Amino acid sequence: MSFQSKKFHILSVDDTETNRILIEKMLHGAGYEVTSAESGIQAIELLNNSCKPDLILLDIMMPEVNGFETCSIIKSSQKSMAKIPVIFLTAKSDIEGVTNGFEVGGVDYITKPFQKVELLARIKTHLKLKHYQDQEIELTQRELIYTIARISDIHSAETGNHIKRVSEYAKLLATLAGYDEEKAEVFKLAAAMHDVGKIGISHDILNKPGKLTAEELSIMQEHPNIGHDILSQSKRPLLKAAAIVAHQHHEKFDGSGYPRGLKGKQIHILGRITTLADVFDALDTKRSYKKRWTLNETMHFIQSESGKHFDPRLVELMVKNFRHFKKIRERFPD
Numbered sequence: 001m002s003f004q005s006k007k008f009h010i011l012s013v014d015d016t017e018t019n020r021i022l023i024e025k026m027l028h029g030a031g032y033e034v035t036s037a038e039s040g041i042q043a044i045e046l047l048n049n050s051c052k053p054d055l056i057l058l059d060i061m062m063p064e065v066n067g068f069e070t071c072s073i074i075k076s077s078q079k080s081m082a083k084i085p086v087i088f089l090t091a092k093s094d095i096e097g098v099t100n101g102f103e104v105g106g107v108d109y110i111t112k113p114f115q116k117v118e119l120l121a122r123i124k125t126h127l128k129l130k131h132y133q134d135q136e137i138e139l140t141q142r143e144l145i146y147t148i149a150r151i152s153d154i155h156s157a158e159t160g161n162h163i164k165r166v167s168e169y170a171k172l173l174a175t176l177a178g179y180d181e182e183k184a185e186v187f188k189l190a191a192a193m194h195d196v197g198k199i200g201i202s203h204d205i206l207n208k209p210g211k212l213t214a215e216e217l218s219i220m221q222e223h224p225n226i227g228h229d230i231l232s233q234s235k236r237p238l239l240k241a242a243a244i245v246a247h248q249h250h251e252k253f254d255g256s257g258y259p260r261g262l263k264g265k266q267i268h269i270l271g272r273i274t275t276l277a278d279v280f281d282a283l284d285t286k287r288s289y290k291k292r293w294t295l296n297e298t299m300h301f302i303q304s305e306s307g308k309h310f311d312p313r314l315v316e317l318m319v320k321n322f323r324h325f326k327k328i329r330e331r332f333p334d
C-alpha cells in the first residue's frame with residue numbers, strides 16, 4: 001500500500017486531559033486515527049492488547065511511570081510494539097531530558113507548547129521513514145521467498161510457471177473464502193513454498209519417469225517434513241505460514257494423505273487451499289510421469305474428489321468461479 005493511501009494510527013499518551021483533547025483534535029483534523037491513553041501503564045496495556053499504532057506520542061512528565069520508563073518498557077518488549085517510533089513531548093527543552101529520550105529509544109522530541117504545523121510535520125516524517133523501511137523489508141522477503149521456491153523448483157525440474165500459478169490460485173481461493181487482501185497475500189506467498197522440502201530429495205527420484213518403487217515413494221513422501229523442518233525455524237509470520245503449507249499440502253480431507261493423515265479441519269486452511277491449487281495445476285500441466293489432462297478431465301476429477309482429497313467448500317468455490325482460474329492460467333502459461 002502506498003504512503004498516501006494508508007490511514008495511519010497514532011497513540012497519544014498524556015496525563016493532562018486538555019492536552020489529550022488538543023492532540024486528538026489536531027490529529028483527527030489531519031486525517032489520522034487516534035487512540036489516547038492517560039498514563040504509561042494504560043498505554044502499555046493497550047499495546048499489549050489490540051492497539052497497533054504506527055507511531056506513539058509520549059509525554060515525559062507523568063505520575064507513577066514517566067515517559068522515559070514507558071518508552072524503555074515498549075522498546076525492550078519482545079512484541080512488535082518495540083518497533084513503533086516514539087516521539088517525546090517535553091514541557092521544557094532541557095538538554096538532559098532530550099538526551100535521555102534518545103537513549104531510551106525515542107526517535108524525536110517536540111517541545112511543549114508545540115505548534116500544530118511542527119507536530120504534524122514531525123509525525124509525517126517519522127511515519128514516512130518507518131513506512132519505507134517496512135516496505136523494503138517486505139519486498140526483500142517476497143523476493144527471497146520466490147528465489148527459494150525457484151531453487152527447489154529447478155532442482156525438481158518443475159515446469160516454468162507452476163509456482164506462480166499455484167500462488168495465484170491460492171490467493172484467489174483465499175479471497176473467495178472470505179479472507180481480506182492482506183491475508184490472501186500471505187496465502188499467495190506461503191503457497192509458493194509448498195515444495196521447498198524437495199531440496200532434500202535426490203534428483204533421480206524427483207525426475208524418474210514412470211512409477212516410483214515403494215522405497216523411493218517413501219523417500220519422496222518425506223518432502224513435507226523436510227520443508228517443515230527448514231521453514232519452521234523462523235519466527236516470522238510469513239515463514240510460519242509457509243511451514244504449515246509445506247507440511248500439509250499432501251494431506252487429504254478424508255484423512256488418507258501424508259505425512260500425518262490429518263483429516264478435515266485438522267488440516268489448516270492454508271494447507272487445504274494449497275492442496276487444491278497445487279493438484280489443479282499439476283493435472284493441468286505435463287509432468288515427467290504424466291501427460292497434460294484436458295480441462296474437462298481435470299475438473300471432473302476435482303469434483304469427484306470433493307470431500308475425499310479436497311475440502312468440499314473450496315471445490316464448490318472453484319467450480320462456481322472457474323472463469324477467474326482460467327484467467328490466471330492464461331496469464332502464466334508454460
Ligand SMILES: [Fe+2]
Nearest residue numbers: 194195223249
Ligand atoms: Fe509436494
Ligand SMILES: [Fe+2]
Nearest residue numbers: 162194195278
Ligand atoms: Fe507443486
